[in-house]
Amino acid sequence: MINIKYYIILIMTIFLSIGIGIFVGFNMNNGNIIDDSQVALADQIQLEFSRLRKENTSLLDELSQLTKERNTYETINKIMYQELTKEKLVGTSIAIVQIGDAYDYQDMKNSLETAGAKIASWLIIYGADKDLYRDVAQQIALALQQGIELDNGYIKSLIPIKSVPDFIILAVGGPPNQRLESELTRAVKATDIPLAAVEQELVSNSHMQLYKKEGISTIDNVDSSIGKLSLIAVIRGVDGHYGVKSAAEAIMANSLETSAQEAESNDER
DSSP states (O other), rough: OOHHHHHHHHHHHHHHHHHHHHHHHHHHHHHHHHHHHHHHHHHHHHHHHHHHHHHHHHHHHHHHHHHHHHHHHHHHHHHHHHHTTTTTTTTOEEEEESSSSSOOOOHHHHHHHHHOOOEEEEEEOOOOOGGGGGHHHHHHHHHHTTOOOOTTTTTTHHHEEOOOOOOEEEEEEEOOOOOHHHHHHHHHTTTOOEEEOOOTOSSSOHHHHHOOOOOOOOESSSSHHHHHHHHHHHHHHHHOSSSSSTTTTTTOSSSOOOOHHHHHHHHHH
């Protein structure tokens, strides 16, 4: 009986040893497989990283070259713009009436001055009460027509009104306010001072259709060189709707000069 138990225990021990050996061997093999997979993955990642690094270096070189070319073009563009617009607006006084301060029109002002214009006044309308839209619009129009300073809590005078302008620019681009813009447009039109409406190209919700319906010239990309050229042409008497948005009928004005026939046609209107 003891011998039988001995053999049974021996056999169990042998099978247990074999089982443990198989288990350990299996785990060791799996470990090698995992290690091999990790090494292969690391090699693949390293190759991909090297490729991306070379591609990034190439793109940085290309970007550097494009930046140099852009700077060159901007320099040439600036020189050409200054030559094209030189003294085109000498003797012309301009009033800027801006609705809200969501966009900066300082660059437009500088360009007009470069062309020889005098900025006679610059007004910004801030959040007027809707019940006062007509009153505010009429006050602005009257002050511009008479060349007198304006005292109104809804209006900030960056450059106070001191004289009657030759031309009025309505600069827009903040949240649409059709009622205020319509009241202002009609009030300013009633002064018989020539005017145009402008906005910047980055304004996604364009206001220019409203002004087009009111029968005044529009430029929807006044922050670009071609937009500034179009504005100067309009100030000089070339009517039209210029830019890149839905209200535009041409990318830019064909000329900064007004022909005798166009001038006569404008006078008749």
